[in-house]
Amino acid sequence: MTRERFFTLRSRLKVVNALDVDDATKAQDRLWRIRPLVVEVQNGCLRLPREELLSIDEQMIPFTGRTHLKQFVPRKPNPEGLKNFVLASPSGFILDFEIYQGKKSLLHPGSSGIGESAVLRLTKSLTKGTKLFFDRYFTSSGLLDKLAEKGIAATGTVMNNRVPKTVKLSSESQLKQRGRGASEMWVRNDDKQVFVRWYDNKPVTLMSSLHGKEPQDTCRRWCAKEKRHIDVPRPHIVQAYNANMGGVDMADRMLSFYRIKPV
Template sequence: MYWQKKTRISVIADAMSRDMFSVIIASLKVFDESLLNAAQRKSDRFHKIRPLIDCVRSRCLELDRPQYVSVDEMIIPFTGRTHLKQFTPRKPNPHGLKIFVLASSDGQVLDFEFFQGKEDLLLNVQRTGLHLPEWGTLKIGEAAVLRFVKSVSRGTSFFFDRFFTTPKLLEILSSLGMGATGTMKKNLVPKQCRLKTENQLKRSGRGSSDCAVRDDSAFCITVWFDKKNIILASNEHSIQPVSTCQRWCKREKRHLEVERPRVVELYNSKMGGVDIIDQYDFKLEIAYSLISEEVLNDDNSESEISEEHDDISRKRTRPLPIAAKRTNSACHMPDALPPYASRTRCRYPGYTAVKSPDGPNLGQNLKVNISRTTHDTHLKICM
């Protein structure tokens, strides 16, 4: 990014070329491998960059701990050759290195763990000092959540998806004084838990729900019918208090008010922290827009503005000029089109194109209305 036109940093780009930077990165080492023996190098496959990982993680641990946190998988895009690469469907970058992330609801990374395999993950859980019966039988999802228990204070509420949610995990977190809420797979619902079927809830209408509490009150399971059954398990939330949300109805072609259980409302609002972190391209667009605003406020930025538009002019449809340049020339003055030319709607904000009732001769039926604002002048064309 330091060498791109939009985000160029002169101090770096003028000092070395991009290819030289790539050579340095390929040869850069942050750890002396001679300090580790063969067994230590084998046990930690990220030992070459472990000091860098620990440095970043230590700063994440300094952030304030909120009451609601979420745990989810994240994939770091990587196309190199390593057996640590994972494939996770329905992710923005499905191929790459997998890490488990503890995040706040607004997208702050509070802690993370690189996934090297189930055995390594279980060892990290054991190192946290948790006294768990049969900790070696934990599943990957269960171990990933328990890995972060020591990163938060007692009483924190965890949110996670169905990859992590199991009855055993809810029991463990309850015994540790932690809240837990997550979607659950249908085959993991205990058989003695008698919930209404999807057909029964469908007959009751969209937004209907049902719940069942385990005998020892360790957790409850709630089923909510939206377009289909959604099953959630929680050791602290259930149906009440009920709120409402809007859902689109295809048949009536309008939004309807639908009842929503409390557990669904909290899950939707607290679970998306890791997804916000994954919106890297969206953050880049925000950065570009902020940079463009700074360029527009600079009186000596004509060359930079032209470079920005030259960089994106290779697209099939040329984008609209920036607001500061739209009225600086005659590039948007009305032109008389030849007879029977195709009509297209003007893409500039506030403009409309209407076919003249007297025929297609635009030169004879052209009416121009000029409306002045405090910033610029718009030409509204009625044809």
């Protein structure tokens, strides 16, 4: 087969007949041309067994071609491509996903933004008792309440501007003055949410409907001032988050071994 023949055949490959898709679907679903293929892959993911501890994170599908769906996300291993919201197990199995199509495409009724909508969409297949972890892009007090109504406990880092004003914690500068390993915890009046602020190299704030500050352990850190490793006190919520948040990163690592690259 000649090169030209190959490219001609490739350009004619189709997953769906455009005449079978109505205009409303085309306007609503920007992936309608490959939707049957996406659904088949999703169904395969949904058939995988669910573990108790799961995580949700962003994933970038590398793509440099032409599409309105392409995003550029700095500080990602593959910054250019399609943004994908992924539900994964700690061992790296992808259990569900939703390809980002724009701000209006993923909005869940009653949600406060894309991050919350993505979590509510990806937790539809989860059962009561699941423990979920996600980062600051998704975390909010309202989201944890909605997940709790479904019997799902959640833990995540949180942006300072999403911490409710009723939460009383020392400021980041005050925590820094107390030294490395300093931490504080605040529990909501109904005991359903916990906020923990911890100072390591820099301050980090986490919230959870499951984990708190105790029992603390220690982690090894390099001290530039003393030029040696030291033991730094670490709240339990931080240890649990670090242990269970890497599912999507593990999936990316496994996929990188089989990535098809243009030549």
